[in-house]
Amino acid sequence: MAEILKGKPVADAMKEELTKKVEALKARGIVPKLGIVRVGARPDDLFYEGGAKKTCKAIGMESEVFEYPEDIDQAAFEKAITEVGSKKDINGILMFSPLPKHIDERKIRTLIPVEKDVDCLTLGGAAKVFTDDPTGFPPCTPTACMDMIHHYGIAVKGKRCVVVGRSLVVGKPLAMLLLREHGTVTICHSRTENLPDVCKEAEILVAAVGRAKMIKANYVREGQIVIDVGINADPDNPGKYCGDVDFAEVEPIVERISPVPAGVGSVTTSVLCKHTIMACEMQNA
Numbered sequence: 001m002a003e004i005l006k007g008k009p010v011a012d013a014m015k016e017e018l019t020k021k022v023e024a025l026k027a028r029g030i031v032p033k034l035g036i037v038r039v040g041a042r043p044d045d046l047f048y049e050g051g052a053k054k055t056c057k058a059i060g061m062e063s064e065v066f067e068y069p070e071d072i073d074q075a076a077f078e079k080a081i082t083e084v085g086s087k088k089d090i091n092g093i094l095m096f097s098p099l100p101k102h103i104d105e106r107k108i109r110t111l112i113p114v115e116k117d118v119d120c121l122t123l124g125g126a127a128k129v130f131t132d133d134p135t136g137f138p139p140c141t142p143t144a145c146m147d148m149i150h151h152y153g154i155a156v157k158g159k160r161c162v163v164v165g166r167s168l169v170v171g172k173p174l175a176m177l178l179l180r181e182h183g184t185v186t187i188c189h190s191r192t193e194n195l196p197d198v199c200k201e202a203e204i205l206v207a208a209v210g211r212a213k214m215i216k217a218n219y220v221r222e223g224q225i226v227i228d229v230g231i232n233a234d235p236d237n238p239g240k241y242c243g244d245v246d247f248a249e250v251e252p253i254v255e256r257i258s259p260v261p262a263g264v265g266s267v268t269t270s271v272l273c274k275h276t277i278m279a280c281e282m283q284n285a
């Protein structure tokens with residue numbers, strides 16, 4: 001039976017540390033604040049927003065939601081995001097993506113100040129991540145994976161790491177973060193040949209695919225550590241969600257595995273707060 005790498009202990013430890021940092025900032029008369037920019041009201045966005053607000057409150061920092069109608073036009077939204085970006089009391093900005101199709105999202109992203117880009121939405125933010133600049137903030141999900149890895153004392157140096165998925169929001173930045181810690185990293189995608197065999201070579205296997213239960217018993221072997229980033233509707237349990245890993249098949253084989261739910265996803269809002277507090281500290285250095 002594998003050791004289950006739960007997200008809650010990681011988030012709890014992080015929150016404890018962040019609470020102290022917020023107290024230290026407050027003693028200097030500074031209250032870190034996250035600005036949440038949302039266009040429309042998608043249920044997934046609202047769910048994440050609720051979690052983010054709750055985590056901010058729990059650690060003593062502030063948050064403010066800037067909500068815009070689905071039919072806001074480009075010019076009005078450019079003006080709005082510029083205004084949010086220039087607010088002195090907002091240290092970090094989370095903007096839900098994708099934006100409605102009539103909005104030029106690339107242009108909008110350029111209007112977010114890089115120093116407030118706590119979820120890596122800007123090219124400047126991505127450049128910092130890909131050049132190992134410690135003042136840059138990688139997206140929250142890959143950072144949450146790394147925080148899980150650190151919390152559970154998993155050594156990355158010299159290890160064969162396989163990341164399945166090459167999106168800009170998870171796979172690619174996660175590969176960079178593993179590389180930064182001297183992992184030997186392979187990035188897989190939909191055109192990778194012999195994917196099960198490549199996955200079997202991993203010592204640390206991360207699934208960020210967006211396909212329910214795709215990683216089956218034939219993708220894994222004994223001794224592996226498996227991190228499951230996926231959040232998918234569970235085809236076998238309507239109304240529930242599941243990961244990219246078939247937990248029932250894989251868990252009996254590998255050494256350690258993160259579950260879905262209650263794994264990586266439980267850590268992301270704490271990372272968002274961590275990044276906002278770091279941004280606040282840098283803006284007030």
Ligand code: NDP
Pocket residue numbers: 141164165166167168169170171188189190191192195208209210211229230231232244264265268
């Ligand atoms: P994307 O759809 O943007 O990317 C999916 C990646 O998986 C692509 O690189 C794609 O390859 C690859 N892929 C798709 N099908 C296959 C296949 N059959 N074999 C190999 N590779 C494949 O998804 P995201 O990166 O945004 O998200 C990945 C997962 O992580 C999703 O389940 C999402 O819900 C979850 N997620 C979880 C978060 C959390 O907080 N835990 C936050 C963000 C996402 P190609 O590039 O060739 O198309």
